[in-house]
Amino acid sequence: MSLRHRLLALIAVLLAASLLVGSALTYWNSLQKIELEMSSALGVGENSVRDAVVPLLTGPIVEEQLQRIITSFNGDRHVRASLLSPDGTVRLQSHVKMPAAPAPEWLIWLLTGTEHTTNLDLPNGAGRIQLQAYPLNEVTEVWDDAKIKLAIVGVFCGLVAAMVSITLGRALKPLEELSSALQQVGAGDYEVHVSETGPHELAAIYRGFNTMTTKLAVAEQTNRRLNEQLNTVQDEERAEIARDLHDEIGPFLFAVDVDAQTIPALLERNAHQDAAARAQAIRQSVGHMQTHLRSILQRLQPNTLLDLGLAHAADQLVEFWQTRYPAITFDVECSDQTFGPKIDEAAYRILQEGTSNAVRHGKPSRIELSTRKLESGALEVRVTDNGAGIRPTARKGLGLAGMRDRITLLGGTITVEAGPNGAGVTVRAVLPIAEQAGKHHAAYEEDVQDRL
Numbered sequence: 001m002s003l004r005h006r007l008l009a010l011i012a013v014l015l016a017a018s019l020l021v022g023s024a025l026t027y028w029n030s031l032q033k034i035e036l037e038m039s040s041a042l043g044v045g046e047n048s049v050r051d052a053v054v055p056l057l058t059g060p061i062v063e064e065q066l067q068r069i070i071t072s073f074n075g076d077r078h079v080r081a082s083l084l085s086p087d088g089t090v091r092l093q094s095h096v097k098m099p100a101a102p103a104p105e106w107l108i109w110l111l112t113g114t115e116h117t118t119n120l121d122l123p124n125g126a127g128r129i130q131l132q133a134y135p136l137n138e139v140t141e142v143w144d145d146a147k148i149k150l151a152i153v154g155v156f157c158g159l160v161a162a163m164v165s166i167t168l169g170r171a172l173k174p175l176e177e178l179s180s181a182l183q184q185v186g187a188g189d190y191e192v193h194v195s196e197t198g199p200h201e202l203a204a205i206y207r208g209f210n211t212m213t214t215k216l217a218v219a220e221q222t223n224r225r226l227n228e229q230l231n232t233v234q235d236e237e238r239a240e241i242a243r244d245l246h247d248e249i250g251p252f253l254f255a256v257d258v259d260a261q262t263i264p265a266l267l268e269r270n271a272h273q274d275a276a277a278r279a280q281a282i283r284q285s286v287g288h289m290q291t292h293l294r295s296i297l298q299r300l301q302p303n304t305l306l307d308l309g310l311a312h313a314a315d316q317l318v319e320f321w322q323t324r325y326p327a328i329t330f331d332v333e334c335s336d337q338t339f340g341p342k343i344d345e346a347a348y349r350i351l352q353e354g355t356s357n358a359v360r361h362g363k364p365s366r367i368e369l370s371t372r373k374l375e376s377g378a379l380e381v382r383v384t385d386n387g388a389g390i391r392p393t394a395r396k397g398l399g400l401a402g403m404r405d406r407i408t409l410l411g412g413t414i415t416v417e418a419g420p421n422g423a424g425v426t427v428r429a430v431l432p433i434a435e436q437a438g439k440h441h442a443a444y445e446e447d448v449q450d451r452l
């Protein structure tokens with residue numbers, strides 16, 4: 001059963017109950033009133049008959065006078081007078097004024113109590129005058145009264161029911177809208193909004209719903225963008241690894257192959273020293289390849305790298321670029337602290353992307369990397385270069401957007417602006433960190449060991 005029908009049924013039950021109680025009280029009152037009315041009407045009639053009969057006591061009974069007494073009751077609404085002969089037969093009877101639309105039989109039956117009759121004997125055994133209470137007019141009055149009251153109550157009930165129905169209909173309409181909106185959200189459509197009208201309790205719910213869907217839509221968009229970035233970054237990463245393998249490992253493999261080919265010929269010629277030199281060259285090439293492989297693996301898995309701390313990871317990062325760009329001066333100032341895997345990784349990614357951007361786009365002579373805990377308790381990560389700076393025509397890449405998303409998700413802020421002297425670029429991120437974070441790396445490791 002809908003809420004509207006329930007409320008309407010409840011109102012109907014309440015109204016029926018009050019109607020029942022009201023009817024019982026009205027019935028009881030009416031019974032008393034009719035009883036009182038009848039006996040007083042009969043009293044008045046009795047007095048007037050007695051007064052009229054007094055002159056008859058002294059002289060002979062004049063028929064005309066008797067008839068006048070009876071007809072004086074003609075048109076009375078509550079009393080009927082009858083002239084009875086000594087044997088009880090009715091000789092004359094007054095006409096009671098009848099109501100135009102008498103009350104129904106059942107009501108008359110319900111409201112007519114004991115029959116009120118008074119007999120007044122005439123002198124010299126000339127019969128008697130009988131007065132009878134006649135309640136039909138009184139009952140009809142009660143009935144007419146009740147009909148008006150019933151009509152008023154009926155109109156009132158109808159109006160109340162209509163008002164409740166309209167008010168509830170209006171108040172609940174947005175709820176129906178909300179229910180279908182919730183279904184849409186369940187189906188993954190976060191663009192849906194409901195109107196924030198109606199009673200303020202419900203309007204607050206609608207407002208909350210709209211805020212929720214807006215946030216969900218933003219979260220979904222961010223999620224989608226991060227996924228796209230992830231794919232692009234992965235593609236870029238793969239291309240870079242392929243390039244690295246080709247450029248760094250390829251020549252050494254070629255060298256190893258050449259050296260290995262020459263060794264048998266040298267041995268045939270008994271040029272043992274030269275062969276040993278070639279073997280040494282092969283070892284050197286393998287050593288170079290091992291170093292490159294390690295750095296590639298570390299870039300692929302920063303988590304393993306971060307196990308040894310953010311400062312260590314930053315050193316490795318700088319080493320990676322330093323071998324490729326020996327002309328650049330790197331200045332690293334990273335505190336030997338750990339802030340938990342999430343923050344550490346986010347900080348490392350900023351250092352990684354900031355440095356890679358500086359090297360690739362800025363052509364600087366100096367790059368500074370730093371991480372430090374601010375007085376506010378937050379972690380500041382900064383990469384500054386003195387390169388060409390971001391050109392006004394620079395395209396919107398995924399690197400900076402990815403950093404921004406990553407930091408925003410962790411509740412931090414990031415700014416990318418010109419360097420201290422207006423040259424180069426400074427990337428500065430501030431990450432909020434948990435209370436217990438920010439321990440020195442060694443202490444953190446001890447903690448982990450303890451928990452294990």
Ligand SMILES: Nc1ncnc2c1ncn2[C@@H]1O[C@H](COP(=O)(O)OP(=O)(O)O)[C@@H](O)[C@H]1O
Nearest residue numbers: 357358361362389390394395397398399400425
């Ligand atoms: N340190 C920097 N020096 C000069 N230009 C930069 C620097 N960092 C970013 N840019 C410019 O901003 C653009 C967007 O960078 P980014 O979002 O990292 O994308 P991507 O590196 O893939 O091009 C770059 O293409 C480059 O033009």
Ligand SMILES: [Mg+2]
Nearest residue numbers: 357397399400
């Ligand atoms: Mg980039």
